Amino acid sequence: MEKTPFIEIRGLRKVYKLGKEQVVALDDINLTIERGEICCILGTSGSGKSTLLNMMAGLERPTKGQVLYSGKDVTRFDERRWALFRQKNIGFVFQSYNLMAGLSGIENVAMPLMFRGMDKDKRTRIAKEMLREVGLGNRMKHKPTQMSGGQQQRVGIARAFVTKPKIVFADEPTGNLDSKTTTEVMELMVNKSRENNQTFILVTHDNGIARYADRIVTIVDGRIVRDEKNESIARTREEAACENSRESRRQADQEEDKVSAPIPEEEAAANMSTEGAE
Amino acid sequence: MKISDQIAMCLQNLSRRKVRTALTTMGVVIGTCAIVVMISLGVGLQKSQEAMLAQMGDLTKIEIYNYSGGNGEGSIPNLDDSVIEQIAAYDHVDVITPVVQADWGKITIQCGDYQYSEGIYGVYPEALEKLGYELKEGKFPTGKEKEYTLLFGEYGPFSFYNPNGNGEWYDPYGGDDPPVDIFSDPITISVGNQDMEQNTKQPEQHEASVSGLLIGDWNKGYETVYGAFLSIDQLYELYQEYDEFNGISSSSSAAFNPRKINYDHVYVKVTDMKYVDEVETKIKDLGYDTYSMETVRKPMQEQANKMMLILGSLGGISLLVAAMGITNTMIMSIYERTREIGIMKVLGCVVGDIRTVFLMEAGLIGLGGGVIGVILSFAISLVLNMLGGGGLGGMMGGYYYGESGAGQISVIPIWLVGLALVFSTLIGLISGFSPANRAVKISALEAIKHE
Numbered sequence: 001m002e003k004t005p006f007i008e009i010r011g012l013r014k015v016y017k018l019g020k021e022q023v024v025a026l027d028d029i030n031l032t033i034e035r036g037e038i039c040c041i042l043g044t045s046g047s048g049k050s051t052l053l054n055m056m057a058g059l060e061r062p063t064k065g066q067v068l069y070s071g072k073d074v075t076r077f078d079e080r081r082w083a084l085f086r087q088k089n090i091g092f093v094f095q096s097y098n099l100m101a102g103l104s105g106i107e108n109v110a111m112p113l114m115f116r117g118m119d120k121d122k123r124t125r126i127a128k129e130m131l132r133e134v135g136l137g138n139r140m141k142h143k144p145t146q147m148s149g150g151q152q153q154r155v156g157i158a159r160a161f162v163t164k165p166k167i168v169f170a171d172e173p174t175g176n177l178d179s180k181t182t183t184e185v186m187e188l189m190v191n192k193s194r195e196n197n198q199t200f201i202l203v204t205h206d207n208g209i210a211r212y213a214d215r216i217v218t219i220v221d222g223r224i225v226r227d228e229k230n231e232s233i234a235r236t237r238e239e240a241a242c243e244n245s246r247e248s249r250r251q252a253d254q255e256e257d258k259v260s261a262p263i264p265e266e267e268a269a270a271n272m273s274t275e276g277a278e
Numbered sequence: 279m280k281i282s283d284q285i286a287m288c289l290q291n292l293s294r295r296k297v298r299t300a301l302t303t304m305g306v307v308i309g310t311c312a313i314v315v316m317i318s319l320g321v322g323l324q325k326s327q328e329a330m331l332a333q334m335g336d337l338t339k340i341e342i343y344n345y346s347g348g349n350g351e352g353s354i355p356n357l358d359d360s361v362i363e364q365i366a367a368y369d370h371v372d373v374i375t376p377v378v379q380a381d382w383g384k385i386t387i388q389c390g391d392y393q394y395s396e397g398i399y400g401v402y403p404e405a406l407e408k409l410g411y412e413l414k415e416g417k418f419p420t421g422k423e424k425e426y427t428l429l430f431g432e433y434g435p436f437s438f439y440n441p442n443g444n445g446e447w448y449d450p451y452g453g454d455d456p457p458v459d460i461f462s463d464p465i466t467i468s469v470g471n472q473d474m475e476q477n478t479k480q481p482e483q484h485e486a487s488v489s490g491l492l493i494g495d496w497n498k499g500y501e502t503v504y505g506a507f508l509s510i511d512q513l514y515e516l517y518q519e520y521d522e523f524n525g526i527s528s529s530s531s532a533a534f535n536p537r538k539i540n541y542d543h544v545y546v547k548v549t550d551m552k553y554v555d556e557v558e559t560k561i562k563d564l565g566y567d568t569y570s571m572e573t574v575r576k577p578m579q580e581q582a583n584k585m586m587l588i589l590g591s592l593g594g595i596s597l598l599v600a601a602m603g604i605t606n607t608m609i610m611s612i613y614e615r616t617r618e619i620g621i622m623k624v625l626g627c628v629v630g631d632i633r634t635v636f637l638m639e640a641g642l643i644g645l646g647g648g649v650i651g652v653i654l655s656f657a658i659s660l661v662l663n664m665l666g667g668g669g670l671g672g673m674m675g676g677y678y679y680g681e682s683g684a685g686q687i688s689v690i691p692i693w694l695v696g697l698a699l700v701f702s703t704l705i706g707l708i709s710g711f712s713p714a715n716r717a718v719k720i721s722a723l724e725a726i727k728h729e
Contacts, residue, residue: 059624059723080628087626098621098726102294114283115627159625 004071005032006199007056007167012065014051014222025051026222029065035166036197038190040213040230044205048222053169053203057090058082087115091160091198093170093189097152099144099159105131106140109158116163130158134188150181157185161192167199168192174209186212279631288638295611299643302600302607306647306702307654309597314655314698315662316593318688320586325689327578331571335497336410337551338372340558340570342544354565356540361564365546368560370553375405376541377501378510383470384520385513387428387506388483389458392438396431396504400513401545403427409547411502416461416490421509426467426486428460429507432494435460437504460488469520481523514539551575597702600647601709608640608713612720619717620725629718636714637707644706648699655698659688 012029015022026048033039043049054060056067058077066075069089077085086092091112099108106127113123131140134154144152153173160168170189174182190212193200202213210216211230218226292299331337344357355361357376366374380398387394403421406429411418419427435456436448448454466483494503501507520526548557554572561568612619619632663686 054723057624059721080630083623083626083628085626086624087628090626092624094726098617098624100618100621102290111622112625115279115622115625115631117280117283119280120283 005068006035006037006070007031007033008066008068008071009052009056010066010068012052012055012067013063014048014055014060015063024222026055026062029222029224031217031224031227033199033201035199036193038193038200038202038212038214040202040204040210040216041219042204042207042210042216043219047205047219049203049205049219050171051222052219053171053201056201057086057092057169087112087163089166091163091165091168093153093156093160093168093173095172095175097144097149097156097176099152099155101144104141104143105136105147105155105158108144108155109162112159112163127158127162130162131155133192134158148181149177150185153177153181153185154188157189157192161196161198164196165198167201169201169203171203172205173202174204174206182209279627279634284631284635284638288635288642291611291615291635292639292642298607298610302603303643303647303650305600305603306597306644306705307651309593309600309705310648310651310698310702311593311655311658312596313590313593313701314652314690314694315658315688316589317586317694318655318659318690319662320582320589321691321694322687322689323585324579324582325686327575327582331575331578333497334574335571336547337571337575338548338554339409340546340548340554340561340568340572342546342561343567343569344540344542344544357544357566358539358541362541362544365544365561365564368557370548370550370557372547372549373405373408374544374546375402375409376510377401377543377545378513378541379543380508380513380516383472385516386468386470387486388466388468389438389460389463391440391442392458393441394434394437394506395439396434396437396506397501398506398508398513399501400508400510403429403507403509405545406507409545410498412493412495414491414493416488419489419507419509421511423487423489423509426484426512427509428465428467428486428488430460430488430491431501431503431505432492433503434491434506460491467516469516469523472524481519597705601705604640604643604706604709605713607643608636608710609716611639612636612713612717615717616720616725619720620722623720623722624726633714633718636717637710640710640713641703641706644709645699645703647706648702651702652695652698656690659690662688 009029009031012026013024014026015024017023029052041049041052051060055062058074062075066073068074074082074085092098100111103111106124109127109130110120110123113126114120118126128140131137131154134157136151136154136158139147139151142151144155147155153176156173160170168189173189174185177185186209189200189202192198200213202209204210213230215227215229217224328337342357362374362376365371378400380400385398387398403419407418414432416429419429433450433456435458436450436454438456438458439445439447440457448457450456465486465488467486468481468483471481492502496503499505546557546561548554554570555576558568558570558572622632623629
């Protein structure tokens, strides 16, 4: 039996109606992404790359086609199931950080854990640990307005990774950052993903940061025009993978179990199986 | 999300916009205050009316008058002992007694040279205590005494006069001493002589004893002040003697057969004020005229209720305005928090949690406003009562007996506190309902693009 892809996109199409005019944002997108893959979706503004991400995350409904996670069609999920699915499986990094202005760094990072119903003490502990990992050990109690852009994005990254999601989406994560911070932030995200064998999907228009990905999918006018391995990084990745991939993967799975709250039946369905993801 | 986190988030959101929260809450405070104070005035009015009525007379007493019917021929039966028994058997009837005022001149009470000049009333002696009469001295007659036994109203002893004297009268309010001491001076009772000029024979003087002296109470009746009570059986014995003495044919006098008596005045006391209407209606259905404080109380209470409704509605209007304030605040809050709501949704917050937090905020504004409003109402009520008298209770009560009822023009009962809190919270929740649903419907995607 052929193995089930981790993420599979089949014939995805999105048409926007602007008055009487129909705009095809995406057309006939077919894509499979493996577990642990770092994939860049590259395209100019208006190419439909963000639309693709939104549909993969359940923020928009496709006009046609399917998105399957481990063979499970999520296109017909209702809002509540999507929310629970995102809660369990997806992390988000935004261009404009999207932190809660009134909350401290810790509270921002702990928020996804709060949605899961985790105890305050426990989630604060995990959030602190996470902030230390992204290098903000000394700014944990600061509000976003008291932080630089790079620091805010680190908080955003900590928030995306704190639940140890299987997939992390990043939509132009460095769009508001200078080049030095961009490098730091990109390396941080890529390393984090590699550490836990998380699938990282980066959406950008910037060729410069696309090089951090294993694979670059280029979209022009709503169609995939190129899908290629990033050879330069593939080599270094293989070296690293040989050393500790097995070890870290086991750890990641264990930690995941620890973090996840008991999942009710309905949510269990939403929670994709890891089977065949290797 | 845990409920504790939802509460924490709700409090955090409210405290972030302190001024707006305070102002919105103030609206609810004023609304609650208006309702509570207004209704408290109505309750105060009702209370003072009740107190006033209680002063005017016994609220549980029904008097039956039988002037119109009961001649045994019409549809209305004679108001005799059998009818009295029938009424006595009604639910909630505490006690019943006919009140027969002795015909003028038929019975004479004598004490030395002095003669009693006021009304003599024949009643069931055992009913006196239950009618609420209070003793100043002595005890109530039991009705089983062999000899004639009298119970005087408080100023009964002042009502003795010397028929051969110079017409001096004794004013109990003027500090005079009564001319007789009813407890120690020998008292006799006799029937009257119809023909004052035929002094050939004298009626027999029966020895009488006095069991006690009542505390006079104008509200309970004139007779408790200036009357003298006698057992109704003894009264009829004397009536019989009177007829024999004066040679009146027994057949022409109803008095010879007490069973056929048609009482014209009966007192009925019911166990509680709230049964007065029920019992009175039943008696009226028998065809007799009645009088009770109910006929005064009922329209007054209806008036008080109407007043309370009008006042409460006035308060209600301000709470309605407050409700709009809450809705407005919540909608503003949604516009401000659109992005946050979007982020929460993207990060996996289920919409139910978002709705709950919004409803909590609105409900908390309502409840908080309600609590402060109730506290403030107590303060206002206190001030009003201290100023006193000039309020509605005084106005209404002042018509009668020149008293301002119980003296409290604003009364806040516990039920009003509960009602105010429940109502203000409910107003908050209802006002927050539509904004909360609006928040839930925000598209996560639009929201995170929102700047």
